[in-house]
Amino acid sequence: MSDQQDNNSPQDENQLITLRREKLSSIRENADNGIAFPNNFKREHYSAPIHMEYGEYEREWFDENSVRVSIGGRIMLKRVMGKASFITTSDTTGRIQLFIQQARVGEDLYKDFKTWDTGDIVGASGELFKTKTGELSIRVDELRLLTKSLRPLPEKFHGLTDHEQRYRQRYLDLIMNEDSRSVFMMRSMIVSYIRNYFLQRDFLEVETPMLQTIPGGATARPFNTHHNALDIDMYLRIAPELYLKRLVVGGFDRVFEINRNFRNEGLSTRHNPEFTMIEWYQAYATYHDLMDTTEELLKGVARDVLGKTKITYQGDTFDFGKPFARMTVKESILHFNPDLTDDQLNDKENATTIAKALGIPVEDYWGLGKVQIEIFEKTVEHRLMDPTFITAYPAEVSPLARRNDDDSFVTDRFELFIGGREIGNGFSELNDAEDQAERFQKQVAEKDAGDDEAMHYDADYIRALEYGLPPTAGEGIGIDRLVMLFTDMPSIRDVILFPHMRPE
């Protein structure tokens, strides 16, 4: 427990909490064997399966068939009458209504029950029946208070809508908002689908260091930390890439990792300081194979997890049924900027002029490739709505990717865009140790020139490449953004259980 914050400070208390505390102390005094928080209740059923199995039967069916169930859940709604009450309880699967009659549970228990509050967790057993209005319910004969809740729940109809509170107190969001629960269930299903996809194709799931001495595999600012016993500075990883490729050098031809990366950058609806990526590496494959894999994988998620081929995201519809478009960086720039010509883009001075006219703050140390990519990001990226692979990224901005055989200015690399957002990034890996060493040196020069996102020189990685990395292709997909897309959530905070916020 942290002693910096005291959540039970007097300011945080109010009439409602005080009263519930009084109820709890009365429960403590009167509890059987003095146990106010019993844990010997056996829950045997869940709400949703009960509805699925018995929801269709007529009222009369229940007169002739006795079905006993025993459920545990949180009281969400109370409708108390003199000698009989209805409460709606919620468990992990959904809700079910309980009918509690004084004549059945006894006068004393009924009297106690009337003092229970929404938010309390109860265990109940009884027979299924249908009410006059046809709602499948449990006619309770055994009822126990399992956990007294000390804090009042939000309003039963509007629930909890305040974004800040939903993120800071996710537990409360999950109690109140079915939609929020389903987003995170969907997230779990998507991740499972992806994991199974790779496992079924003989990929080995691995875990590589999150604490790294050289933060590599991407261009981003890392979080710094310090290892006391070794007395060395360390970094939280910005990507697992270089470790995964070391494993391919070691002979694991197909590896993948689904895990967290950390980038010390701003927060936004698309950026959380820690986020989840899947990266996979496949020896004897090319970036073309990766595009095929990606397309099959995402179509599979749409089809098998969501059950549809058209995904609606924030009012736009993206078609996962048709083949994903593929075009090069330059083709896409020319397509969305019909007034520009190929020659202009191939000339650094011209390209710089164009970039500056677009308001891009061009730095002196930028090469043509960087200028082209900035133009791409400014004018193309947000317009790529249907799933689109953009290929042929300049080598200058792709320090780990293999050069293209026909045009060494670009690499055998692509990025996947959906809904104007980058979803994935993959390429044929640079397995020429000497070329890689040169590119690292160039990155170090850029770092010296002022680009604090440029890469470090990783000598051990070069040493690994010198032993020989087979021809390999690898890709990363941002899981959070993918889940946003498939759950139609506008902010990355909506798909991360505990998004980062400034402390209260």
Place this chain on the structure above:
RNA sequence: GGGCCGUUAGCUCAGCCGGUAGAGCAGUUGACUUUUAAUCAAUUGGUCGAGCGUUCGAAUCGCUCACGGCCCA
């Protein structure tokens, strides 16, 4: 980092050309054995995000700050 918006009861929100705080839900008390956002009657509950200023008087106007949301970089 910049712009716009927000912060009032536990929750959802009114009140904002300045006159001293409201509703619904939740809670409490009472009535009620088929309710379902139960109903009916009564009722408790507020450092109006924080601070400074203007004013006889500030939830309301101004400034600063904090936290958040959206958009932009």
